[in-house]
Amino acid sequence: MSAKAMGVSLASFPALRLRRLRRTEWLRRLVAEHRLDAADLIQPLFVCEGRRHREPVPSLPGIERLSVDLLPAAVERCAELGIPAVALFPATPPERKSEGAEEAWNPDNLVCRAIREIKRHVPEVGIIGDVALDPYTTHGQDGLVRDGVVLNDETLVALQRQAVTLAAAGCDIVAPSDMMDGRIRAVREALDREGFAETVVLSYAAKYASAFYGPFRDAVGSRAALGTADKKTYQMSPANVQEALREVALDVAEAADMVMVKPGLPYLDVVRAVKEHFGLPTLVYHVSGEYAMVKAAGRLGWLDAEACLRECLLAFKRAGADAILTYAAMEVAARLAEERGA
Numbered sequence: 001m002s003a004k005a006m007g008v009s010l011a012s013f014p015a016l017r018l019r020r021l022r023r024t025e026w027l028r029r030l031v032a033e034h035r036l037d038a039a040d041l042i043q044p045l046f047v048c049e050g051r052r053h054r055e056p057v058p059s060l061p062g063i064e065r066l067s068v069d070l071l072p073a074a075v076e077r078c079a080e081l082g083i084p085a086v087a088l089f090p091a092t093p094p095e096r097k098s099e100g101a102e103e104a105w106n107p108d109n110l111v112c113r114a115i116r117e118i119k120r121h122v123p124e125v126g127i128i129g130d131v132a133l134d135p136y137t138t139h140g141q142d143g144l145v146r147d148g149v150v151l152n153d154e155t156l157v158a159l160q161r162q163a164v165t166l167a168a169a170g171c172d173i174v175a176p177s178d179m180m181d182g183r184i185r186a187v188r189e190a191l192d193r194e195g196f197a198e199t200v201v202l203s204y205a206a207k208y209a210s211a212f213y214g215p216f217r218d219a220v221g222s223r224a225a226l227g228t229a230d231k232k233t234y235q236m237s238p239a240n241v242q243e244a245l246r247e248v249a250l251d252v253a254e255a256a257d258m259v260m261v262k263p264g265l266p267y268l269d270v271v272r273a274v275k276e277h278f279g280l281p282t283l284v285y286h287v288s289g290e291y292a293m294v295k296a297a298g299r300l301g302w303l304d305a306e307a308c309l310r311e312c313l314l315a316f317k318r319a320g321a322d323a324i325l326t327y328a329a330m331e332v333a334a335r336l337a338e339e340r341g342a
């Protein structure tokens, strides 16, 4: 932008001093272009078997897996803090995993029980359920595998069953995170056919084959299953941004209600591009590794973790994100409430 376009041709230093508007806290607040709001945050929650059982996830400091009976209290807390929705992820017991991921459409699987329990106690909070097979497969891939290849079209049928099972349990938003081609159309068709026309589809449209998912895989227990394999034949290459727009265009054509970019911070350019091109609700996933590295540095005394997390979330807003899935949702929302004097 030229100096003239920026309005600095008539007045400039010393008459114009940009520091004038940074002088006090109230002035800085007054001219803030973006602000954090609990209403834009989504808390991911990990569910495990057991009763009154909570297990810390060592690589995700501050995050615990909770048994189904403990979830309503956690979600109640989200409601109090003004967090509109939670995203559920199951730590499926190894004996329930299989080659064909059949547990994914068991109406009594962990995540379905969790959905029913939450809806019974805190119906006003939205529930997002992941659609992908990795919590349920012995090989840890998001799709069905034959001869070492992740199968596309065969996986779509499994994803349809999983999505319908989630919707039937009361899930408000199903979120395909598997990156198979054609899954949004397949899932939408299955939902509509089974009477779930109101169920929202949130597409993990631009999901990259990222090394930042490590702690998440610990939390759901898919890291060991996956071993040295990777997801590069279906998740996107970190080198590409034009391709992300093609992915989103297809998902929009297949009737996705909202799209997501994942991971977050290393892909702010993608968030911006998607929001500008399509203008539809654009979410971003501040993933496990992004959260863990800030927390780890905080524990070492190398960073102020709370300030860094807030700065990250604000960066998502600045890039154009409408909402943010983040492990920091509850802690940041609690601090925002405190600051409001609530």
Ligand code: PBG
Pocket: 130, 132, 134, 142, 177, 178, 212, 213, 214, 215, 216, 217, 231, 286, 287, 288, 289
């Ligand atoms: C599984 C899934 C992953 C995440 C969300 N859903 C991991 C993966 O693709 O291996 C990652 C979330 C995070 O790292 O916080 N389909």
